[in-house]
Amino acid sequence: MRKVSRLSHFNIASLALGLAFLYLPILILVIYSFNASRLVTVWGGWSLRWYHEFFNDRAMIEAAWMSLRVAVSSATIATLLGTLAAVALSRGERFRGRTLFSGMLYAPLVMPEVITGLSLLLLFVALNAERGFWTVTIAHTTLTMCFVAVVVQSRLGSLDRSLEEAAMDLGCNPVRAFVAVTLPLIAPAIVAGWMLAFTLSLDDLVIASFTTGPGSATLPIRIYSEVRLGVKPEINAICTLVIALIAVVIVIASLASKLSSSQGESAAPL
Amino acid sequence: MTDELPRTDAAAGAAGGDALPAGQPLLRIEGVAKSFGTFRAVDGVSLDIKAGEFFALLGPSGCGKTTLLRMLAGFEAPDEGRILLGGKDIAQALPHERPINMMFQNYALFPHLSVRDNIAFGLKRAGLARGDIAARVAEMVALVKLEGLEKRKPDQLSGGQRQRVALARALARRPQLLLLDEPLAALDKKLRESTQGELMELQRRLGMTFIIVTHDQEEAMTMASRIGVMKAGRLAQVASPRELYEAPRSRWIAEFVGDINLFDAESRLRDGHRLVIGTRDAGTLVVAEPREAVGAGKLSVAIRPEKVKLSRRAPVSEAGRETAINSLDGVVADICYLGGTTTYKVKLDSGGILQASVPNSARLDVDAYSLNQHVVAWFTPDDCVVLSS
Amino acid sequence: MSSRRIFARPARFAAIVPYVWMVLFFLVPFGFVLKISLSQTAIAQPPYEPVFDLMAGWEVLKAAFAALSIDNFKLLASDDIYVFAYVRSLTVAVTATALLLVIGYPIAYGMARLPKRWQAVAMVLVIVPFWTSFLIRIYAWINILQHDGLLNQILLALHLVSQPVVWLSTDSAMYIGIVYSYLPFMILPLYATLAKMEPMLEEAAGDLGAPPWQVFWLVTFPLSLPGVGAGVLLCFIPIVGEFVIPDLLAGSNSLMIGQTLWLEFFTNKDWPVASAAAIVLLVVLLVPLLLYERLQKRQLEQGR
Numbered sequence: 001m002r003k004v005s006r007l008s009h010f011n012i013a014s015l016a017l018g019l020a021f022l023y024l025p026i027l028i029l030v031i032y033s034f035n036a037s038r039l040v041t042v043w044g045g046w047s048l049r050w051y052h053e054f055f056n057d058r059a060m061i062e063a064a065w066m067s068l069r070v071a072v073s074s075a076t077i078a079t080l081l082g083t084l085a086a087v088a089l090s091r092g093e094r095f096r097g098r099t100l101f102s103g104m105l106y107a108p109l110v111m112p113e114v115i116t117g118l119s120l121l122l123l124f125v126a127l128n129a130e131r132g133f134w135t136v137t138i139a140h141t142t143l144t145m146c147f148v149a150v151v152v153q154s155r156l157g158s159l160d161r162s163l164e165e166a167a168m169d170l171g172c173n174p175v176r177a178f179v180a181v182t183l184p185l186i187a188p189a190i191v192a193g194w195m196l197a198f199t200l201s202l203d204d205l206v207i208a209s210f211t212t213g214p215g216s217a218t219l220p221i222r223i224y225s226e227v228r229l230g231v232k233p234e235i236n237a238i239c240t241l242v243i244a245l246i247a248v249v250i251v252i253a254s255l256a257s258k259l260s261s262s263q264g265e266s267a268a269p270l
Numbered sequence: 271m272t273d274e275l276p277r278t279d280a281a282a283g284a285a286g287g288d289a290l291p292a293g294q295p296l297l298r299i300e301g302v303a304k305s306f307g308t309f310r311a312v313d314g315v316s317l318d319i320k321a322g323e324f325f326a327l328l329g330p331s332g333c334g335k336t337t338l339l340r341m342l343a344g345f346e347a348p349d350e351g352r353i354l355l356g357g358k359d360i361a362q363a364l365p366h367e368r369p370i371n372m373m374f375q376n377y378a379l380f381p382h383l384s385v386r387d388n389i390a391f392g393l394k395r396a397g398l399a400r401g402d403i404a405a406r407v408a409e410m411v412a413l414v415k416l417e418g419l420e421k422r423k424p425d426q427l428s429g430g431q432r433q434r435v436a437l438a439r440a441l442a443r444r445p446q447l448l449l450l451d452e453p454l455a456a457l458d459k460k461l462r463e464s465t466q467g468e469l470m471e472l473q474r475r476l477g478m479t480f481i482i483v484t485h486d487q488e489e490a491m492t493m494a495s496r497i498g499v500m501k502a503g504r505l506a507q508v509a510s511p512r513e514l515y516e517a518p519r520s521r522w523i524a525e526f527v528g529d530i531n532l533f534d535a536e537s538r539l540r541d542g543h544r545l546v547i548g549t550r551d552a553g554t555l556v557v558a559e560p561r562e563a564v565g566a567g568k569l570s571v572a573i574r575p576e577k578v579k580l581s582r583r584a585p586v587s588e589a590g591r592e593t594a595i596n597s598l599d600g601v602v603a604d605i606c607y608l609g610g611t612t613t614y615k616v617k618l619d620s621g622g623i624l625q626a627s628v629p630n631s632a633r634l635d636v637d638a639y640s641l642n643q644h645v646v647a648w649f650t651p652d653d654c655v656v657l658s659s
Numbered sequence: 660m661s662s663r664r665i666f667a668r669p670a671r672f673a674a675i676v677p678y679v680w681m682v683l684f685f686l687v688p689f690g691f692v693l694k695i696s697l698s699q700t701a702i703a704q705p706p707y708e709p710v711f712d713l714m715a716g717w718e719v720l721k722a723a724f725a726a727l728s729i730d731n732f733k734l735l736a737s738d739d740i741y742v743f744a745y746v747r748s749l750t751v752a753v754t755a756t757a758l759l760l761v762i763g764y765p766i767a768y769g770m771a772r773l774p775k776r777w778q779a780v781a782m783v784l785v786i787v788p789f790w791t792s793f794l795i796r797i798y799a800w801i802n803i804l805q806h807d808g809l810l811n812q813i814l815l816a817l818h819l820v821s822q823p824v825v826w827l828s829t830d831s832a833m834y835i836g837i838v839y840s841y842l843p844f845m846i847l848p849l850y851a852t853l854a855k856m857e858p859m860l861e862e863a864a865g866d867l868g869a870p871p872w873q874v875f876w877l878v879t880f881p882l883s884l885p886g887v888g889a890g891v892l893l894c895f896i897p898i899v900g901e902f903v904i905p906d907l908l909a910g911s912n913s914l915m916i917g918q919t920l921w922l923e924f925f926t927n928k929d930w931p932v933a934s935a936a937a938i939v940l941l942v943v944l945l946v947p948l949l950l951y952e953r954l955q956k957r958q959l960e961q962g963r
Contacts, residue, residue, distance in 0.1 A: 011772050014765035015781065022788045022842065025799035028809060032802060039807075081677040088674030089959070093667040101674060104681040106955045107948060110893060112900020114917045115937045118924065119688030122934070126691055142684040145677065153959050165345055165662050166378035168365040170443065171395030174666045180391075184382045195790070203792040206902055209925075220794050227798055227907060231805060239795040246790050345662035364665060 026243065033236035050237035060222055060238065067202055067219035070133060074140035075197035081141065082148025082197070083190055087178075089149070090156040108146045116143060117210030124211060131213030139211040140201040147200060148193035155189035156182070195253045199246055294357065296321040296479050297342070297447060302351035302361075303503075304337055311337040312348070313503030319481065324473050326494030327483045330526070334503040339449050339483045343372045355446065366395070371445040375452040377436035379424040385411075385435050386420040392443045410438040413472070430461050437469075441476070450482040454489065466492050487527050491515070499523055515574075521657045524572050529613075531578070531624050532657075535569040544651055547571055551622025556595050557654040567658050575613060575627035577653035580639060584646045594648035598624065602643045614639060616647050689941075696731055696934035731935035741919060741936065745943065748916040751830075751905070752898040755837040759894050760887065762838060763845035767886075768879075770846070771853035778854065785850075789843040797836050797907050804832050804908075833909035837898060845890040852886030853879075889958070892951040896944055916940055 033051075037044025054060055085105055092098070108116060120139045121131075129135055159182065167177035205220040212218060219242070226235055295318035304312040312334040319325050327335040340346045342353065344365035353361040360368055371392070379388055389410050393403045411417055414434035424432055433453065440448055453469070454462045470493050473480050484490050490497050491511040498508045507519045518524035521532065533555065537548035540559075547555050547569065555571050585594045603623065604615035609630070616624045624647050639645055735741040770781045788796065803809045804826035811823040826832050856879070864874045902917035909915075914922070916936060924933040 007769070007772050010765070011769035015769035015773075018762070018766035018769070018842075018846075019781075019784055021839070022785065025796065025803055025839070026788065026791060029795070029799040029802055081680055084673040085677035085681075087670050088677070091663075091666050091670035092674060093663055093670075095667075095671045095674065097678070100686075101678055101681070102956060103952055104685050105677075106952050108685060109955075110896040110948065110951055112897055112902075112917060112940065112944070114900050114902050114920045115692075115941060116685075118920065118933060118937050119692045120684065122691035122695055122930075123684065123688040138684060142680070145680070149677075150955070150959065157959055160376065160378065161663070162374050162376060162378040163380060164666065165343075165365070166372075166374055166380070166439075167391070168345075168662065168665070169343055169370075169372045170392030170439070171366045173364070173366055174669050176395070178666075178669070181380055181382075185380075199790045199792070203794065205794050220792070223794055223798070224903075227794075227801065231798075231801055235798060236802070239792070239798060242795060243791050246792070250787070250790060340662075347661070365662065 029236055030240045030243065032233070033240040035233060035236075038233065050233045051241075053234045054237050054241070057234065059217075060219075060234075063217050063219045063222040064238075066133065066216055070136050070140060070208075070218060071198050071201040074137045074144060074201045075194050077137070078141045078145035078197040079148050079190060079194040082145035082193055083152050083186075085145065085149040086152035086156055090153050105146045105149050108143050109150065113143075113204070113206035114210075117207040120207070121210040131211060132216040135211045135213070136208050136216075136218065139207050140197075140204060143204070143207060144197035144200050147196050148190075151193040151196060152186060152189045155186045159185055191253050195249055198249060202242065202246070295319055296323075296356060297481075298352075298354040299338075299342075300352040300354065302338070302341060302348045302353060304334075304341060304346055304348050310503050312341070314351070315500075315503075315505050316351075317498060317505060317508065319479065321479055322477050324470065324480045324493060324495045325482070326490035326497045327481065327500060328487055328490040328497050328527075329485065329500035329506075331485055333500040335483045335485075335500045336451060338500070339372075339451055339481065342447070342481065343370060343449055344368050369443075369445055370447045370449060371440040371443055372449040372451065373436050373440045373453050375455060377424075377432050377456075379432055379435055379439070381424050384421050384423055385416060385427070388424070388435055389439045389442050391439065396443060406442055410442050413441070414438045429456055429458075430465070433457060433465065437472075441478075445478075447479050447481065450480060452484055453482065454484075455486075462489070469493060491527075499526065501526075517655065518572070518657070521570055521572070524655065524657060529575050529625060529627075531573045531575065533571045533622060535571060538569060545656065547656070549622075551620060552598055552618055552624065553620040555654065556651045557656055558651045560656045570657050572655045572657055573624075573649055573653055575625040576611070576629075578624060578626035578647050578649050580614060580616070580626050580628055580645050580647055582643075582645065584648065593650050594646075595651060596654070597646055597648040599644070599646055600624065602639050602641055602645055605639070605641060612638065614645075616645060618647075692934045692937055695931055696938050697728060698731075698931045731931045732939070734932060735935055735939055740914075741916075744914050744916045744919045745939065747913055748899045748901075748940075749943070751833070751837075751901075751915060752895050755834055755841070755898050756891055756895045758834060758838050759841055759845040760891065763842055763849055763890065764887075766842075767846045767849035767853055770850045771856070782847075782850065785843050785846050793840060794903065796840060797904055800832070800836050800839060801827065801907065804835070827908065828910040830909060833905050836904040836908040837901065840904060841894045841898065844893045848889035848893060849883060849886040852883045852889075856882055885954075888950075889954055892947055892954065896947050896951060899944060900940055 034046050034048070035042075035044055036047030036049055085101070088095075089098075089102055089105070117139070120135075120142070124131055124135050163181050163185070164174075164177050167181045168174065172180060203220065204218075205224050208218045209221055209224075212221065219238070223235060223238065226232055297317075297319040299315055299317040299319075302312060302315050303310065315334075315338060327338060329335045337346060341348050341361075344360075344363060344367070348361050351361070352359050355368070355370070360370075380391065383391065386407055389407045390403050393406055398406070407420075411420060414437055416431065416434050416438065419427065419431060424435065427435065433456070437453070450469075454465055457465060466489060469480075482490070482493065491514075494511065496508065497511055497514055499506045499514065501522060507514060507523050509517075509519075514523070514527055518527060524530045524532070533549040533552045535547045536550055539546040539548075541556075543559050545557050545559055547557060549555060549571060552571075557571055579594075584597045585591060598616075598618050598620065600616040600618040602614050603617040606613040606615075607630075611627045611629050614626045614628065616626060618624055626647055766785075770778060770785070773781055801808075805811075806823055806825070806827070808826070810826060811820075814820045814824065860878055860882070861874050864878045865871070869877060900917045901915060902921050905915045906918055906921070917940075920933050920936045920940070923929045923936060
């Protein structure tokens with residue numbers, strides 16, 4: 001049956017404008033990162049000068065390395081914990097403390113970062129923990145595991161429960177049924193959860209500012225202190241590199257999840 | 271097609287169909303009940319199923335038939351009662367511990383596994399050797415005629431093919447009992463009818479015991495050797511399809527299985543082997559005395575539409591008068607042409623409506639009655655069933 | 660035992676580690692915030708001693724409790740700076756959320772009406788900017804909005820203005836930044852409900868004689884309210900506590916509460932006041948937070 005298009009001009013215009021609004025600023029930033037001129041506003045031709053500058057900026061490189069390490073480790077721990085939490089919430093039925101558990105998992109999704117950051121710092125101070133890589137990693141894990149839990153839980157919730165029943169009917173105990181059937185089917189959501197956790201960690205300024213110690217700044221902290229002093233072309237180059245890194249992660253992850261399952265349905269982040 | 275029948279694996283074990291003592295049913299359900307909250311989904315069901323039977327659980331949605339099936343599979347545990355398989359109580363056994371397999375309503379095929387891996391899934395869990403698994407999968411693929419599709423994923427199959435994979439997967443472990451939960455509900459009418467035949471053929475050939483859950487009475491009648499009709503968590507009647515249709519035990523069953531004319535009795539009188547029953551809507555009806563004694567409660571007289579004959583005048587011969595002892599005058603109030611038959615609604619002079627289903631035996635409508643035409647509807651005492659409400 | 664129950668037992672074991680983690684790193688820290696917020700400024704001065712020492716025994720604990728005071732909260736209530744900061748935070752959040760809804764709804768609606776294949780593409784396109792760094796996106800706008808930035812260059816070239824407009828350090832810049840950063844959070848839940856909606860409903864309303872605008876107001880919009888609720892909460896709550904965007908894009912003469920908290924903490928090193936500010940912020944957000952929780956739960960736990 002042929003259908004009359006339901007798209008009005010208004011629909012198309014709002015879509016186009018919306019996407020332009022979302023993409024133009026990033027595009028402009030990327031283009032200006034290749035600007036040879038020191039003046040951000042004057043186009044001085046194509047150049048990789050600011051990338052050189054960045055690679056010679058030891059403090060920046062160190063911060064980037066710190067951020068990368070934190071992002072990978074916190075995303076990995078968060079994916080593990082978040083997936084466990086999602087399994088407990090979507091398959092655990094009712095258990096004691098469930099309301100508190102889900103409350104603790106959903107609240108950080110919207111909790112202002114200043115509150116989360118401050119409270120974690122006070123904990124670390126109380127525990128006399130040396131602040132640096134591990135405190136930031138723990139803080140980011142706490143935040144991002146909630147995002148992972150939501151992404152994985154929504155996939156688990158949409159999964160047909162009779163698949164697990166079929167696995168049990170065919171001789172699996174519950175744990176084996178989960179490993180043989182459920183896990184492969186939610187794998188794309190787990191991958192998406194890891195990516196989300198990775199980028200959130202790489203992105204975070206506020207919580208990292210509270211929980212890190214002297215001498216171990218993350219990339220956003222460095223960028224922030226530079227930006228406060230005004231626009232510097234080098235920042236454009238760093239930002240472009242971060243965007244490129246995230247793009248690569250997204251592409252690899254989506255390819256991986258496409259290869260691992262022919263499932264049409266993929267979990268949307270959030 | 272393999273000639274070698276995949277016998278139930280459990281034939282080796284004590285609980286196998288062959289090993290059963292004579293007369294002992296394969297499956298015995300004893301006073302099984304299950305509640306969800308305050309709702310009693312299954313309310314004291316007892317039932318014996320013999321090895322090799324094709325049994326159908328029939329009932330409207332919410333009658334508890336699926337819950338009963340899920341208790342047999344182990345997805346629900348009964349609150350009360352026992353489920354004996356080959357004499358052993360399995361009521362509390364986990365699904366993976368039971369020699370029973372199920373074909374799910376939506377097939378529940380694993381979307382990430384190929385046809386072959388879906389069928390092999392249960393075999394791997396059973397710890398079969400690789401060679402044996404491959405052989406059994408090939409056997410199953412041939413059995414359900416899926417050759418050449420082994421490497422496909424479920425989403426690359428048609429509905430009918432998916433149904434076959436689900437069947438093959440459930441049969442692969444050679445269960446003692448195969449449960450089928452509305453196995454044909456997702457297929458269109460034509461495919462459903464041909465699949466019904468194939469399922470019956472398969473069941474006969476494998477000599478396996480099937481229990482099917484369905485809400486479709488035609489499907490149950492066609493396939494099953496015995497039908498259990500469920501209503502509100504209880505078994506209303508367990509009988510062969512013919513008995514269920516011709517001798518329903520209650521008014522509800524009579525109405526649930528097929529179409530029926532029902533007339534409430536206002537008076538009754540014994541006349542030899544017959545009862546003479548006065549009704550408000552259809553006058554006085556003479557019916558054969560039921561086999562089981564009727565109680566003192568309210569009675570109704572039931573006649574299937576196809577048992578009712580129509581003619582322009584009442585039969586006049588001696589024999590004719592005897593067969594047409596129940597003969598009612600009326601006018602045709604509604605005509606419903608159904609192809610093979612035509613259903614007439616006759617407005618009786620006595621006030622009621624009587625449905626008569628007349629075969630269209632001639633292509634040209636020479637015998638057809640027209641709207642508002644005066645007709646005589648008649649039927650014999652043996653065609654009537656007396657039901658106590 | 661039902662199959663769900665069979666699954667539930669091992670699934671509950673899965674809760675143990677994340678449960679302990681969240682109690683330790685999410686719940687317990689609030690206790691410290693509360694404790695510090697009730698401390699005298701002098702006691703809690705850096706170099707940050709451990710706030711509680713449970714090993715020290717009951718007497719010390721009692722002394723600690725005796726030292727609690729609500730002075731910091733009194734300060735917050737009496738000092739105009741803080742009161743203004745809360746009021747401003749709420750005003751900004753309400754305005755920005757309204758802007759987001761007005762801008763996000765048509766985009767989500769357009770997405771939901773795309774052919775199925777394109778919907779997936781559009782969704783990815785909306786999500787991708789969300790994956791790129793938040794800070795970078797704000798920074799991108801500084802590039803554009805600065806005195807001799809792209810926006811002013813374009814405006815001058817088009818002769819729409821005769822002099823460069825001051826964009827940075829204004830509320831307009833802040834709103835642009837907030838809308839830009841939070842737009843995906845508004846679009847995605849809206850799109851999710853709109854895409855699920857049966858197109859036949861709109862057709863039926865049209866068939867029954869409703870002109871398009873009535874179809875929208877009487878059918879489409881009411882049915883999309885769950886999505887509107889989710890989008891609004893998802894944006895409103897974090898915007899109230901927003902720090903980076905107002906700090907980088909808005910002027911410094913009126914602060915939002917997130918900035919005040921940051922300032923007290925990092926610049927004035929007044930931890931007790933910062934903690935008290937956090938507690939008040941939490942109390943202000945309690946109702947929307949609980950609403951959001953219920954929404955999340957309904958969405959995730961009762962299936963779709």
